[in-house]
């Protein structure tokens with residue numbers, strides 16, 4: 001019995017060592033990626049569903065790994081959240097997105113709003129307001145061209161603290177949206193006090209919209225809810241003409257997805273930008 005106990009113990013420590021090793025390797029890799037500037041932003045355009053005008057662009061991170069090539073965020077963002085490295089990584093994302101948005105303006109394109117994804121850790125650690133306003137100032141970018149995508153996970157934190165931060169961002173004219181809306185924790189009571197500009201309807205409700213009447217019921221109520229609160233709605237993961245037509249009919253204002261465009265590297269996304277009208 002003593003032996004099997006020891007074996008069990010050994011089994012678990014070996015397993016834990018592998019996980020710990022893997023995590024350590026990833027942590028080192030991420031630190032090196034930051035240092036050696038291996039992260040890169042891709043940009044996915046967002047459109048008004050009625051006028052087909054470009055309304056914004058979401059910045060999505062990728063890791064350009066020297067050996068493994070382009071790594072998608074699902075492979076490293078969850079680990080960065082665990083190690084806390086999402087804080088400096090997110091800071092890099094915001095800085096780079098601001099720099100790029102300003103560069104487009106300087107190249108003569110009409111200003112476009114760039115949306116960035118924030119982690120709930122940004123709200124827990126340090127001064128997120130100071131960090132973001134500082135980066136906007138550093139790049140001389142007006143906050144109206146920055147959209148902050150929050151996840152419903154932040155609502156698990158101290159409500160008054162989050163409300164204060166959100167109010168301050170609003171006062172400073174940042175755009176705020178709730179990402180992956182409908183999959184998380186937001187209660188209706190919370191939304192009532194939480195004056196964001198936009199709800200991003202999660203792609204999981206769009207995927208089977210043509211055939212799933214429950215998804216239709218869900219998107220319908222999200223859109224009506226948003227209307228009642230004077231918020232806009234954007235559907236993510238929009239892939240087909242039929243989804244577009246349903247969303248249009250239901251009164252969803254904006255959309256983003258492969259139907260319009262994949263997330264693109266800077267060089268390719270400029271074709272969606274408009275030239276600024278002359279002076």
Ligand code: C2E
Nearest residue numbers: 060061072073074093117118119237238239257258259263
């Ligand atoms: P998300 O914020 O929900 O971003 C949308 C994801 O859906 C992106 O995946 C995008 O490429 C993908 N997508 C866009 N259109 C379609 C479509 O029509 N069909 C389908 N099936 N997918 C579509 P991506 O770029 O792999 O990012 C995955 C997640 O990683 C993001 O989900 C976001 O949660 C996270 N992420 C990405 N960049 C950042 C970042 O800079 N910071 C943080 N904290 N998280 C990020």
Ligand code: CA
Nearest residue numbers: 058117149179
């Ligand atoms: Ca997002």
Ligand code: CA
Nearest residue numbers: 179180200236
């Ligand atoms: Ca999303």
Ligand code: CA
Nearest residue numbers: 180202203236
């Ligand atoms: Ca999503």
